[in-house]
Amino acid sequence: MPDAVTAPAAPPAAIHRADYRPPEWLVPDVELDFDLAAERTRVGARLTVQRNGDHDAPLRLDGEGLKLIEVKVDGKPAEHLHAQDALTIPIVGDEAVVETLVEIAPGANTQLMGLYESGGILCTQCEAEGFRRITFFPDRPDVLSRYRVRMHADKILYPILLANGDPVAHGDEEGGRHWAEWTDPFPKPCYLFALVAGDLVANQDSFITRSGRTVALGIWVREGDIGKTGHAMESLKAAMAWDERVYGREYDLAMFNIVAVADFNFGAMENKGLNIFNSRYVLADPDTATDADYDAVAGVVAHEYFHNWSGNRVTCRDWFQLSLKEGFTVFRDQQFSADLGSAAVKRIDDVRALRAAQFPEDAGPLAHPVRPDSYIEISNFYTATVYNKGAELIRMMHSLLGAEKFRAGTDLYFDRHDGTAATCEDFAKALEDASGIDLARFRRWYSQAGTPRVRASLTHHAGEGRARLVLEQTVPATPGQPRKAPVPIPLKIALFDELTGQKYTDRLVLLEEKRQDLLFEGIGGRPILSINRDFSAPVIIETDRKVDDLAFLSARDDNPFARYEAMQQLMLETLVTAVSTGSADHKPVIEAIRQTLTNPAMDPAFIAESVLLPTEAFVGDHMLVVDPDAIHAAREKLRSDIGDELESQWRAAYASSSANRFEYSPAAKGARRLRTVALGYLMAADAEGAPAMALMQFENADNMTDRQGALGNLVNSDTTERQTALGAFYERYQENPLVLDKWFTVQALSMREDTVDKVAALARHPDFLLANPNRVRSLVGAFTANQRAFHHRSGRGYRFLGDMILTIDPLNPQTAARLIPALGRWRRFDETRGQMMKAELERIIATPNLSRDAFEQATKSLG
Template structure:
């Protein structure tokens, strides 16, 4: 496969003034007619007229009304393009119903839908399918489906046809079309300038009762973007469509967002608080793309973080405003460490702005998204809130309608703030997670407290040498009694080694470092557990307080794993004191007692140079939980009772926080009562949050057989709930059973490998069951590999994405490494392996 490099970027030889598309829908013989007005691009040096095209049957091609001879070349066609303005017309035939890759135009449960990002439009018609080619689109859809949708504003509509017109120039990746037997959950929004916008969530009739939450989230997002970023919606209508078969979470097509049904449909009976929170965030994310992604798009796919990092950052800000900011930060950091850190510390490590790829679909990664968002957060910390707001205003003013680059983005900040961002730009180009180590010094005579920081980043693929980065380190100082004696300050680290000093202190302070996780680094602090316990009890920064408790728990767990130690009394004592504090926000309190997961422990061991033993980690994790339950015994039942809610289920911060705390306590109570309370919660629950938490506890306690059957019988008609049913059984299976349970479920009549949600619920859950996946027999590796090989023929994108389950393989012992390597080589040897999967496996093998 061909590698594409950022350095090779050249503009396309032509500009497009308008695109007219007509679709004559048919499951296997859809005709797409295109009429495109091209003119030479004065800024281009290469005027080759090349149009991308894949899996298309060309029926006819004309230039200015005359048949034209085209040359079919790799990835598309070429024709002799005149050196003047001209009209290209083509007719192609495509087969949506056999398109299982879910890219381009495809069918999902009888409805037509599209996914064009990144390079799916070339499966719809011949076109310069690159984000820097922007045009207005007029679309006519002919089909017998009652609802026919595309981007922009609605035009003429009649029996068997509908027309749509999008006045905003856009790249082809934002094109969308939907046709099906759908009903709308309607809403409306009046923008800040008084324009009425029609809102719709389009679903199958049986899902109408699951739309209200998503509609409210959409209105909240529209309002928030006006209030916080001054961004107003720019069409008469905003449509969202729920689709069952979808590779991603959702897609921000202009005016017609298409959502994986799991990312928009919700009801209290069928969705958990976590689902509601995710839906709210994804609806916001896709809506926010209207400005950060659509009005200002990316010049090329290397700039993906320009829209994704910024839009994730914006959706994180939104969530923090809608819910608890403290808890939101913890959740973001947990996700970053679980998904991005392993990526950045393994063979798939790549810069936030990659410089080469074979298949761009493989770069929709935690690094581009989540680390990309962290980079923006650091930029805001460094320049300050007001300067950030000014810079964003300038960005929207200067680049509206552009296909922009990271250079453009940083130039805006330089111009708005006068700051030189040359060194900061390394965050975009240098991969790897920096380590920041810190040592302390106290000069009692002068009352000077010093923190000396040293930063380093290990080599990553293709990058042996790393330069020091700009790292904003938030520091606060506490007195030995736990009073804050210095509020949070930002120390800007720019050198490899640099010292921070606080002067004029009367006592040696206790520092709280990297508050709020002010930079995506690994902080190495040589502190003992007494200090950690102190911070766990007293830190005035909520993030660092939680972090101290987690570090203490992690250290206790590692001691159990490595030295067969007993669970740390210091930790259990500290936890008791903190956990008893009922003035704390319940959601935050639930996180205070959560322990690091097994994969996290395995990575921590590997980073210390210790080979992780998945069985030992699993056993220690269970024993640790039991010890917590024993130590907190008398507190548990009152906390459980205090956090039950009378009245109807409301998926807001307050209610979800109480349920999170009660359910976290239930998991400890189950360690003591063997599942009695879980059984009664399971039977009484009127909402999925409590139902699923109880079911998980019953399964974990080995008492889940009847409940699993009852749950299935109750929900077998609801695909999204049955995804949970598949996932839970695999995720909670014991180490010896996980591969067997996953295999048995793949034989269940409801298993459907063509549905990415169901595939991930089953095989993704296996990859996430640490001790089961890494079972010494290799059964976990084999089952996943068998299915990846099968799926690759149908859906390369989801297959490739799931290969990352193997990215940590070099952390394990030689036997496990050999088992995994054999499976990776088996995938690579598959005849006709997709470009997506081939690139992933080659990179993982290193």
């Protein structure tokens, strides 16, 4: 008798924005009672429910992986249906009190969604749909409730019990147990619910608001980490003061807590009054954290705090509106970081991140609008498009309205929608109403995917003393959107006289149509175009500027970002030529870098960013077919020539910061950055004594920035100093998980030919932990960013990634799914590489019991 054939499972269904309907039932008040333990936690929920509208639909509550014990309605056992991750209860009348009791197992929760255990700490992560893994509830962001939470736990194992809002009461119980009760008076969606129980200590401080209220602040960590929380606390207080000053937003509770945990799918979470952070964005001291880590701690602390208004007090109507809170809040944290440090360097960092992650996303099979139209798994839409491009949309509106009108618009937005779930249209409408500026056409940015391209052609009519600038825009086709309408593009533009450097004009131009002609009068000498200054719009600019024009701008443009951009364009065109033709003239790049290095008016931080070559991946983005080997060879040859021709300048730059001791200030950070860049060019040129210089820096460093900078340069070499430094780094930091992540990452990013083999070996290292997202990202995620190694001609990099994805997916679908887009650009590479990448995607899709997360990413990546 033949074996029975099992029909394949139906593919997961998509959810569409057009299908949105208001909730049938509201839940104004929630009381939760937790009997906490890692092996078994009991959760009692008491929901006050109200029928919303004229209908007779039963109450439907979401629930995933819950053991249901009892259901009551108005105090009596109730009829109910528990099936397909939902609990359905018929309700007579328009109001009721619904009580449920469930059991969950936090210690077995490897998905890190809902209530789970991280190193003995019980904590929650509920965005986007984790609350349904805690108790039965209408798990959607437009159901806002007031929460009262009581927790019971073993006092030895869990001496600290925290929840949203402010503490109400606490006490002891029999058997060495205790309890605590917290209440949050502000209505919030369930994705903002938070609970933490563990053996923790706090860095405690306070902040006095502008209205004179004292807010108690606490950053909770393991006892051994308390000394690394000072920077996070100072960043929190700076963010609170900045938000009052710039946006008029005052904190609204009596207490604000942050908890750091080691196992976390995201960077941090803005739960009302109880932010839960990945420990990498809380812990920092000079010995273990780089300057970039310090900056990231400040930025993420500020970001999550700013969510108190842009996300919590005003939340999202549905998950399609995710950029309403994330894009706006990213823009706010970018403003904050720019105000605290170098605004020019911060803008360079932001644009570099956008181009590294979002531009490729917009150009590939996973392209989607800032406000998507559909999804299968919402966790897949926590993307660079929603966050980073969303922030650029806010920045453009800020430019169009001006700071004063933009502030008036955000004030109106917060006042109008406080305590509600809003949409992207609501935000734009508030800006319109406050400013009187029509943003109807600007809304296209929210609904259209793809990165617009702007072609700029400048002609000079010397006899007439005028110049004509023709701007033409195109928005490329993307999956599901073959035709696009033009979008309003604000472009900051300046013209400079090529001989005198005189600036003829400097203004903001709004390109609204497919083509626009601009006429400039009083232009005597030949003008040089500086366009998209400050990166005023997230577009790709195409011009006919010559090498000499770019060299002029890199040396004389008075806009720091435009100066940086000209240098990058000069380098990029040189590298693209070298890859395409086999050779290129390196002299213009070398001379432009020489002028930058010897310009006393430039600060070291800006110099360091300006002289860095574009990444290999960025060069590949500008090729019709990506050739990883040719790009690597061209880039290494240019690096070597720059290092060799300017060796004396690099040695001088290195020596100028050699006495730098650790201080977290813009000047000190700039000196350290330039020191590492200079060392890198000396290593690339194989300059005499460079490896010894690097090892000396590594061994004598009093801070992680210098130590990791030296290690990052040595790891690409074949020297004995390389092995010495790698071994010493591991021995020193093997007990510190966050620093050990750096050890994995620096090797995954190595440019050596044997990196694929090394990464495969590191995946078998005893310290490589598949269950920890940070460790996975530090090795596997970093490896996929290494264009040369990941795209090794043998295809071993692709097979390794496919194996990792399929191994991780049953444990943590979100972590697995976020690795898949690296395979999704298979069409951009040569036929052999492309087919091997495609085969891995097909293998992933064919795997039984694949998660929704991985299924959606793989099927869309396959196209």
